[in-house]
Amino acid sequence: MRVVTISATYGTAGHLIGPAVAERLGVPFVDRAIPSAVAQELGCSLEEALAHDDRAEHGLGRLLSGAMRLPTVTFGGVDMYVPGVLPLAPEEFVRRTERTMKQTANQTGGVFLGRAGAVVLADYPGALHVRLDAPLKRRIAQTATLSEVSEKEARHTIEDNDRARTAYVRHFYRVDPAEPCQYQLAVDSTLIPVPVCVEVIVTAAEALD
Template identity: 80%
Template sequence: MRVVTISATYGTAGSIIGPAVAERLGVPFVDRAIPSAVAQELGCSLEEVLVHDDRAEHGLGRLLSGAMRLPTVTFGGVDMYLPGAMPLAPEEFVNRIERMIKESARSTGGVFLGRAGALVLAEHPGALHVRLDAPLRRRVLQTASLADVSERAARKLVEDNDRARSAYVRHFYRADPADPQHYQLVLDSTMIPVGACVEIIVTAAEALA
């Protein structure tokens, strides 16, 4: 079974490339389904689980980028104000996420976007680990085009999400998500067309497996 992890900085079309690669390989695309599965297992609401999710619009990214700097909770090296107590210990959330990723990789294979998949599945045989990245300026322009927002709004989206996703990996895995040693393939999807990126990843995944 094919297993591909994709670490994507914001503005590199990871949410477009990931599903396309999964469809080509005939495996599930695993992204938003992970928090839902964790929420079901823990018996708590999806909203509560998303508080700790690095890809959630109203979760970690929003908290890290917009929180007041008060001496309350330190998360990923950032002092944050949190409205109410956390319903789930962050470490427990990440443990459940890791288990879901590993079980999915073993049982069905898949394309896993984000959530430090390259680190979680570092020892999974035959897995291809991909990094999508590009200079900030080009990612901002691509975000503005894809999201149909102003360049100023796009820059804020990119910078906020970069900060949140990097904090997640650094805090829980003590690793730099931009370090190329975690990946077999690093692509600039702001210069290489999305379709070509999909083709390259599919070819590499099939060759590796």
């Protein structure tokens, strides 16, 4: 089974590259489907699983819950449990998400966008772990173009997303998502065109067979 994990900072076109790589490799693209599967397992709707709750605790909890205000379908942001919404601890929601990811990798393979995939699937044989990143200025410009928003709005969204994603990975996995040793391939997808990024990733994934 081919497995590719993609850690994409906001504004690096992960929402375009991930599905294209999955199609080329003939495996599922796994993004929003993960929390959907967890919500189904818990017997609640995805909206209930991801709904913002004003009772979210201050500090880290509020920072992490802020990730749910980001457009996760478009850019692969962090989806997670907010205290007060589901009858289980955040750690349990993350654990079930990890289990779903591992089951999917074993059963069908897949291209996994976000959710600390490089950590969760670090020991999966033959997996390719990819980091999409770029300087803030170019991510702002690309976000403004793709989302048709002002650069000021784009900067605010990127900064919120960066804080939330980094807090999520550091809190639950004690690692920095920007640490290069977690990945076999790092690509600046604000300079390299999306089709070329896709080709590079597919070629690298096939080389690991």
